[in-house]
Amino acid sequence: MLDKVLFYFFAGLAVASAVLTVTRRNAVHSAIFLITSLLATAGIFLQLRAEFLFIVQIILYVGGIMVLFVFVIMLVNLDVAVRQIQFARQKWVALVIALALAAQVGLMFWSSGKMPGQGLPVQVAAAADRLPLNSETVAHSLFESYLLPFEIASVLLLVAMIGAVVMAKKRT
């Protein structure tokens, strides 16, 4: 019961703040709601007993990326942006596409004859103290099973970083 209440709390918070992120006019307010949404997602990770993902979500997204976001938002002159119309006029197209997507999902559920969540394979929850330690498990899968993809990804990120530095540097 407690699990359910916590899950719906975090899920509702994530969705509501995601909506508010889009609808707020003030960019800093949007950033705050985006942070809330990310934190709520981190809470769901924690509920799934993925502690490592929880803290990585907080350190990287909230502590790293969002700080840079806010930094940039404060540097850019937003008074001009506020006066302009923020959204491109695609309301009707977006509405049609969203309805189509909703219909598709609904059709899927209808044709399978099951409500959301029904008939999904449910694993028996293990006691928390008998689960494998999360950060160790992540480390084993990253550095043993998926070492090559991991290294490729890190080289890719390094290339992106060097590229950013080169582009930002003044040409002499």
Add this chain to the structure above:
Amino acid sequence: MMNAVVQATIEFLKLYWAPLLCGVVIVAVLPIIVGYIVLVERKVMADMQARLGPMRVGPHGLLQPIADAVKLLIKEDIIPDNADKLVFWLAPVLSVGAGLLAIAGLAIGPAFQIAPNINIGILFVVGISAMGIFGIVLGGWASNSHYSLMGALRSSAQLVSYETAAGMALVSGLLFAGSLNITAIVEAQRTQGIWFGLLAPVALFVYGVASIAETNRAPFDLPEAESELVAGYMTEFSGFRWSLYFLAEYANMIVVASVATTLFLGGWLRPFSEVHWMSFLDFGPPLLMVAIAAYCVMRAPKQPVRVQQLFMLAVAGFCFVVALVLAAPVLLPMLKPSLAAVVQPYYAGIHGGFWFLFKVSVYIYCFMWLRFTVPRYRFDQLMRLGWHFLIPLSIINVLVVGVALIAAEYFHLQGWAMLLVTTPAAIIALVAALAILAVDSSRKERERAAAATEFYAR
């Protein structure tokens, strides 16, 4: 629906009443501790500048924090007209909330930890306390003032730069521990018989410098540099909101000191905890408290007012009670050896707590010492120190510590013998980082010279 919520709440309380209680205690006690840290800081500052410091409220200013707190609480709370009200309200709360939440992950001795045995232990503390930056940035933005905004920008730039160095320093310390769990880290130091600060001195140094920068303290207190920015991001805050920022700063200081203590300075372990003939050190804590009590008794007659004399004696009595509590688990097994097993957990809890708090206090004292001896850095110097020296140093240190660990395993070195490989590793890391710095500054010098020649040639 209502029923379900009530049921969930009861379930929650049943499971978590003890951590909740501890949390409430910490939230209630922390402002007092912070107040007294501030008092100590003012006293240390006064001592270093050959003054007396606060002397008026209570004997030797011992009641000054309470007077300050009352003053801050009854001050007018001003919100600027053009401020973003909601964010202005939210910012200090965020700041202090992150600091308090991070304390939940810390372990003050083996017995006292609000959230015991979390798998991500030290990452939780570091990650949550890093969120406090939003309080500073949003507060600076919401005040709608240029000084505040500059302070906030400086603060976020500084934090993002120094967090990398601090994180890398933590990584090289954690390589020795092999776990993120706080209890496991301290246990690893106990079984190896040596603090990781000795095995990774470079990491301790980098973490020390970076943690000063992260807590925005002098010599890196540029976000609130009085001579340039009035008070930086706190300029428009007054009264209780301002004191929340203050509380957050000191809570963060306690957090970084605790992280450094846990990872590098042996956590709650007594110095040489595994060496049997050094166990006379167990008498240190009670004797220290008795000495403080004796000093207070000695000074009591010199107080000018009767109330102050009584207060001084009360302080002495308190110290004496603490000394008794500390002495009991050491003395009882000596008087009656059969009690040893019963007393053991109490000994670990009480003495562990004492040593942990003692180390944290020493670390914070070093912060104060630095604050009053080193002049403030300029912003470009700060960035240069971070990006050109500390970050390369910490990254190189992670590499060489890894190599040293492999070498130690190869030669079957353990405990103090590991110094044979880790000391050269530390020296290599330092030399390499200094070489990078030297190459960089000579290049900069050449560029400057070239620019000057070009300027005069025109």
